[in-house]
Amino acid sequence: MVGRTKKRSTDDDLERDDDLDMDYAEVDVEPTERHREKKPKISPYRITKGESYMSDDQLRHFNNILVQWKHELMEEVDHTITEMKEAGVLADPNDRATQEETFNLELRTRDRERKLIKKIDEAIQQIRDKEYGYCEACGIEIGIRRLEARPTATLCIDCKTLAEIQEKRA
Numbered sequence: 001m002v003g004r005t006k007k008r009s010t011d012d013d014l015e016r017d018d019d020l021d022m023d024y025a026e027v028d029v030e031p032t033e034r035h036r037e038k039k040p041k042i043s044p045y046r047i048t049k050g051e052s053y054m055s056d057d058q059l060r061h062f063n064n065i066l067v068q069w070k071h072e073l074m075e076e077v078d079h080t081i082t083e084m085k086e087a088g089v090l091a092d093p094n095d096r097a098t099q100e101e102t103f104n105l106e107l108r109t110r111d112r113e114r115k116l117i118k119k120i121d122e123a124i125q126q127i128r129d130k131e132y133g134y135c136e137a138c139g140i141e142i143g144i145r146r147l148e149a150r151p152t153a154t155l156c157i158d159c160k161t162l163a164e165i166q167e168k169r170a
């Protein structure tokens with residue numbers, strides 16, 4: 001144990017599982033339950049020995065996830081708009097009220113999705129600039145594992161936790 005130096009990427013693999021749960025607890029523009037499931041099923045990245053953090057292969061991997069995710073979200077937005085246009089006006093006032101409620105809910109979901117798409121775009125841009133994967137606040141590596149669970153993460157888990165605590169106090 002003593003004196004053995006480990007690469008950061010290896011440490012990420014050993015990150016506690018509850019770190020991931022914490023990611024999911026985030027609010028604001030986070031994907032809802034449904035969209036989390038919809039996140040593209042791309043198998044987790046396999047780090048080869050001696051590979052450096054955010055190698056070209058890793059960047060490509062996360063780019064694929066983000067591009068696919070965005071694509072799926074945009075399809076959903078389009079789908080809702082089409083559905084609402086086709087729904088028309090219902091004769092029964094009660095039906096109309098229910099329909100309106102459903103639409104309002106849908107619109108709020110779409111709004112969240114648009115915000116998420118914006119975050120995805122920002123992450124894709126960071127990949128292009130080769131700035132992806134580092135904490136905005138302290139500069140350390142966010143870690144493959146965390147990015148796998150939350151590809152739009154811009155803060156490391158420590159800074160994120162701190163930010164959440166501060167948010168609650170405000």
Ligand SMILES: [Zn+2]
Nearest residue numbers: 135138156159
């Ligand atoms: Zn940080």
